[in-house]
Amino acid sequence: MSEVDDAIASARSSWARISEDRSAPLSIARADTRSRRRTTQAIGKRLTRIAVADGAILVAAVAIGMVVPLGIMGALLVMALLIAATLLFAVWPAETAPTPERLASVDIKALPAQTERWLDAQRPALPAPAVTLVDRIGLRLETLSPQLVAVDDDGEAAQEVRKLIGEQLPAFVKDYARVPPSLRTTPRNGRSPxxxxxxxxxxxxxxxADMTTRLAQADLDTLSTRGRFLELKYKDENER
Structure with a gap:
């Protein structure tokens, strides 16, 4: 086995150990980063909507004022509209999560991100250990997403991905949500809901994770082949 093969095997082994460690600090840190990013994005979208709405009101007020003097009552009305628009878009959800029915038909390249949004919306109804897994699944989906760019939407790989994260995952979580809260910790057939x-x-x-690895197999093989080529071409030349 060449040094390149050793390096690739070592990298894969390290990745496997990280993937199997459910309490890896790096995964926790990445989950915290994702949570902060979601919060920042939500705040940014709300601020953008507020700015657009308030800007539209001010432009309309100026246009009307150029034709008809607004007076004190008009100014008060504009101020009231500005306050109302600001409050409305401050509490309005920044982005509505897709429905499970929508997930079943969304474009495969957008499916991981859409599924992640849907999962995030389910977090309040899930027990703490499940929320931790939802964070880890979110990280897996982020890793999977770039792998789907070159995948045929009607191909076998796309169908497998769609079946798992667009159908089975939402259906599984929905089945749990239908269980009455009082029964979710009660063992049944040896295991609670x-x-x-x-x-x-x-x-x-x-x-x-396994799907991501399978989709990346061609790239891993290409890297390995190119590494061997570089090794044969340049290492041998340097040893001459």
Whole structure:
């Protein structure tokens, strides 16, 4: 085995160890970063909507004022509209999560991001261990997303991805949500609904990781081949 093969094997082994470690500090840090990014993006969208709405009101007020004097009552009305628009868009959801029905038909390249948005909306109804897994699934989806750029929307790989994260994952979480809260911690057939949820999400997370690896296989092989070529061409020349 060449040094290039050793390096690739070592990298894959390291990645596998990180993937299998459910409490890896790096994953927790990345999840925290994603959470802060979501919050920042939501605030940014709200501020943008407020600015656009208030700008439109001011432009309309100036246009009307050039034709008809607004007076004190008109100025008060404009101020009231500005306050109302600001309050409305401050509390209005920055972005509505897609429905499971929408996930089943969304373009495959946008599916990981859309599924992640839907999962984020489910967090308040999930137990703490499941929320941790939702964060990890979100990281997996972020990694998977670039791999789907070159995937045929009607191909076998796309169908597998769509089946798992566009259909089975939402259906599984919806099944849990329909269980009455008072029964979610009650064991049934040796396992409570909370435990069933955590076990199922863990399996889904690992399968998304496996899908990402399969989709990246061609790139890994290309890297390995090019590495061998460079090794044969330049290392041998330097040893002459």
């Amino acid at each position: 909370d435990a069933e949820l955590v076990a199922g999400l863990s399996l889904i997370e690992q399968e998304i």
